[in-house]
Amino acid sequence: MENKTILDIDKGRGEVIRVEVGEFKGKKLLHLRIWYTSDSGELLPTKKGVALSIEQFEAFKNVLPQVEEALKTP
Numbered sequence: 001m002e003n004k005t006i007l008d009i010d011k012g013r014g015e016v017i018r019v020e021v022g023e024f025k026g027k028k029l030l031h032l033r034i035w036y037t038s039d040s041g042e043l044l045p046t047k048k049g050v051a052l053s054i055e056q057f058e059a060f061k062n063v064l065p066q067v068e069e070a071l072k073t074p
Contacts (some may be wrong), residue, residue: 003031016043030057 033049
């Protein structure tokens with residue numbers, strides 16, 4: 001399975017946080033990785049990022065309401 005880009009979030013200075021779904025060693029993963037724009041204008045991945053298994057993504061998804069509430073609280 002080829003990685004499928006879901007979203008690019010502009011980080012500024014030619015960098016984006018790329019959200020992708022892909023597969024590694026037969027396991028589906030959610031990749032959140034910083035990509036940068038090379039001198040030739042091509043987006044390339046950095047080593048900065050994380051890959052979440054389906055189980056890790058479910059745990060993360062379950063805490064999002066708490067994260068959202070914490071972000072709203074002054």
